[in-house]
Amino acid sequence: MRIDLNGIPTEVRAVHLADVLTAFGYRGALATALNGRFIPAAARLTTVLHDGDRVEVLAQMEGG
Amino acid sequence: MQLYDVNLSARLLLGTAQYPSPVVLTDAIAASGCEVVTVSLRRETANGGGTNGFWPLLQATGVRILPNTAGCDSAQEAITTAQMARAIFGTNWIKLEVIGNADTLQPDPFALVEAAKVLCADGFAVFPYTTEDLIVADRLLDAGCRVLMPWGAPIGSGRGLRHVDALTSMRGHFPDVPLIIDAGIGAPSQAAQVMEIGFDAVLLNTAVAKAGDPVAMARAFGQAAGAGRLAFEAGLMPPRDMAVPSTPVLGMADLGLGGLR
Numbered sequence: 561m562r563i564d565l566n567g568i569p570t571e572v573r574a575v576h577l578a579d580v581l582t583a584f585g586y587r588g589a590l591a592t593a594l595n596g597r598f599i600p601a602a603a604r605l606t607t608v609l610h611d612g613d614r615v616e617v618l619a620q621m622e623g624g
Numbered sequence: 625m626q627l628y629d630v631n632l633s634a635r636l637l638l639g640t641a642q643y644p645s646p647v648v649l650t651d652a653i654a655a656s657g658c659e660v661v662t663v664s665l666r667r668e669t670a671n672g673g674g675t676n677g678f679w680p681l682l683q684a685t686g687v688r689i690l691p692n693t694a695g696c697d698s699a700q701e702a703i704t705t706a707q708m709a710r711a712i713f714g715t716n717w718i719k720l721e722v723i724g725n726a727d728t729l730q731p732d733p734f735a736l737v738e739a740a741k742v743l744c745a746d747g748f749a750v751f752p753y754t755t756e757d758l759i760v761a762d763r764l765l766d767a768g769c770r771v772l773m774p775w776g777a778p779i780g781s782g783r784g785l786r787h788v789d790a791l792t793s794m795r796g797h798f799p800d801v802p803l804i805i806d807a808g809i810g811a812p813s814q815a816a817q818v819m820e821i822g823f824d825a826v827l828l829n830t831a832v833a834k835a836g837d838p839v840a841m842a843r844a845f846g847q848a849a850g851a852g853r854l855a856f857e858a859g860l861m862p863p864r865d866m867a868v869p870s871t872p873v874l875g876m877a878d879l880g881l882g883g884l885r
Contacts, residue, residue, distance in 0.1 A: 584670040584671070586670060589712050590712070591665065591707075592708075593708060596701070597704060598707035600711060616708075617668045619665065619666065619667075619668035620712060620713070621663065621664045621666035622639075622640040622642070622664065622678055623663045623691070624640075624641045624662055624692070624694065624807075624830070
């Protein structure tokens with residue numbers, strides 16, 4: 561299955577959103593979105609991914 | 625000054641971007657005396673490699689965090705970003721930016737109101753980055769916003785208050801709403817002017833972060849905002865069209881040497 565992971569086309573074997581985070585070594589305080597919608601941390605384990613999905617994984621950054 | 629349910633004494637809010645280093649940032653925060661700083665979100669690098677160390681240092685300062693939705697250009701994008709920010713930063717405060725024009729970074733008032741309605745209903749304390757338009761301001765208050773943040777000038781321009789008369793009208797129109805000038809401030813004198821016309825606070829970033837000495841500039845802005853507020857509370861004299869002698873003329877000697885009298 562091919563998804564967009566933070567804007568990069570990426571081949572994944574994951575079933576759920578949480579699997580992607582584990583497979584790519586994401587850790588620490590993160591927030592996730594799927595196809596433009598916020599996915600709370602508690603829902604990552606049950607959020608099923610599909611081919612063509614857009615996944616965003618964000619962390620803290622300086623801002624104005 | 626009360627912003628939502630929080631009492632604050634400092635009149636300056638600082639952005640945290642573009643500083644030479646995280647240490648300079650935290651030193652600037654301390655020098656300014658500010659109690660609220662803005663932050664943002666970015667794409668995380670896989671394998672946890674994206675941090676530059678700013679977040680732990682910022683947390684250690686104890687300042688209150690105001691996440692933003694910078695860069696969003698639709699209501700849904702801003703809503704999703706706000707929800708992600710709440711999850712990461714653990715606060716329901718959100719500086720709501722919905723940009724309508726890439727050149728001016730002017731707020732999109734229609735999308736702004738739309739997003740504000742959703743976020744206020746979802747329990748956020750929304751700080752909307754808006755214009756000085758009074759009707760938009762009314763709609764934002766109707767949506768549930770309890771603070772308004774009109775722009776002084778385009779973001780990063782350092783031009784000061786471009787529409788002083790309109791902003792003064794806004795102050796008069798909403799006497800009980802906390803009003804914060806956000807963006808466009810380039811010099812401490814401009815921050816003082818913001819406070820002298822009765823605004824509650826000023827929020828800026830670039831003028832401090834890009835100064836030759838950001839820590840000294842942060843101190844200057846903190847003092848200017850405080851001085852401007854003090855002047856407002858003291859009551860500024862009204863301007864006059866003609867000169868009026870400050871030294872009394874009654875009893876002045878007539879030395880018989882000519883002059884204007």
